[in-house]
Amino acid sequence: xxxxxxxxxxxxxxxxxxxxxxxxxxxxxxxxxxxxxxxxxxxxxxxxxxxxxxxxxxxxxxxxxxxxxxxxxxxxxxxxxxxxxxxxxxxxxxxxxxxxxxxxxxxxxxxxxxxxxxxxxxxxxxxxxxxxxxxxxxxxxxxxxxxxxxxxxxxxxxxxxxxxx
Numbered sequence: 001x002x003x004x005x006x007x008x009x010x011x012x013x014x015x016x017x018x019x020x021x022x023x024x025x026x027x028x029x030x031x032x033x034x035x036x037x038x039x040x041x042x043x044x045x046x047x048x049x050x051x052x053x054x055x056x057x058x059x060x061x062x063x064x065x066x067x068x069x070x071x072x073x074x075x076x077x078x079x080x081x082x083x084x085x086x087x088x089x090x091x092x093x094x095x096x097x098x099x100x101x102x103x104x105x106x107x108x109x110x111x112x113x114x115x116x117x118x119x120x121x122x123x124x125x126x127x128x129x130x131x132x133x134x135x136x137x138x139x140x141x142x143x144x145x146x147x148x149x150x151x152x153x154x155x156x157x158x159x160x161x162x163x164x165x
Contacts, residue, residue: 016137018079018088022062025144029157030067036164037157040065044078056080056089064156068164074156077147088140090132092147097130099150100143 019041026039044059059080066072076096081088092100134140147153 015085017085018081018090018134018137018140019058019060021137021141021144022060022079025148026062029064033157033161036067037160038065038067039063039076040073057082064153064160066160066164072160072163074160076153076156086134086136086140088134090134090140090143092130092132093152094130095152096147096150097132099152100146101130 022039022041026041030036030038040063042061042063044061059078061078062076064074064076076093078091079088080091132143134143
């Protein structure tokens, strides 16, 4: 009896982490921009976070960068989560969040939603980023698709490509 396996059976379907999703999307971006622009995931240390995000165990930023010139970059979003991976909090550039907010009302607002206790005009924190609480990888991917399809992101990527030539 002392050598019997005491572990319960683990879930057969692994959760895909936001970190894995962002790294893969960064690779896709490099392919799509002819090796000029990529998305890089950077760790955020506690001392570089504002107070409201220091309680999370893990924090990362997703930065769009020029492959040729490291000094050209744009922080698109940051993610904050604990060991359980989800729920997580994502902070998005204010211009991007303003652009996607129009599509997040009604039915879609129930899927993603802005902060439950804030209306659209109050959902922006002091660093000009919008905050979204994400429950699982499906909702995270859904929001990323909205973010990546904004005109602001397209303009940033095209600018980074032009500056890299």
